[in-house]
Amino acid sequence: MKKFIAFLIVVLIGIQFISVEQTNPPVEAEIYAPTEVKAIFKKACYDCHSNETNWVWYTKVAPISFLLTSHVKDSRKHLNFSEWGLYDPKKAEKKIEEIWEEVRDEEMPPWLYRVGHSEAKLTPEEKNTIRNWATSK
Numbered sequence: 372m373k374k375f376i377a378f379l380i381v382v383l384i385g386i387q388f389i390s391v392e393q394t395n396p397p398v399e400a401e402i403y404a405p406t407e408v409k410a411i412f413k414k415a416c417y418d419c420h421s422n423e424t425n426w427v428w429y430t431k432v433a434p435i436s437f438l439l440t441s442h443v444k445d446s447r448k449h450l451n452f453s454e455w456g457l458y459d460p461k462k463a464e465k466k467i468e469e470i471w472e473e474v475r476d477e478e479m480p481p482w483l484y485r486v487g488h489s490e491a492k493l494t495p496e497e498k499n500t501i502r503n504w505a506t507s508k
């Protein structure tokens with residue numbers, strides 16, 4: 372058992388030297404939305420769906436870092452508020468629809484993220500704000 376724990380510690384230290392690329396590319400075409408809507412996106416979605424991820428300390432600790440880095444990459448591919456302006460109007464319209472659906476069904480932000488980020492749990496008022504924005508488009 373002692374040997375196994377020693378082995379585990381060596382592995383855990385060792386993997387810290389595997390570098391992962393945690394990027395925040397320049398924000399060139401950020402979404403244009405009313406201040407109160409954008410404020411909600413910023414606090415509840417931007418860590419994953421923008422180029423302004425807050426890479427806090429635990430996102431840099433392996434093996435969590437491997438997971439979170441690919442998670443953010445994947446999230447940005449699906450939806451990126453920092454590159455919204457590059458979407459053609461049809462795609463943007465579809466994304467707006469999806470945003471409301473995800474928020475309405477409490478699929479987004481993911482529950483695990485909400486555990487660590489209580490501010491990301493949207494209040495009924497905040498959901499209303501998103502709905503009004505999404506359905507007025």
Ligand code: HEC
Pocket residue numbers: 411412415416417418419420442445446449450466469470471473474479480481484
């Ligand atoms: C912890 C990371 C994380 C946060 C925070 C987060 N998302 Fe996501 N989101 C993902 C991932 C990963 C996917 C793609 C996989 C999936 O659909 O589960 C996704 C998918 C989506 C999709 C589907 C897009 C598509 O093309 O299929 C929408 C819409 C979305 N998120 C909206 C939001 C909104 C709105 C917020 C904030 C209220 C938010 N997300 C917060 C990780 C996140």
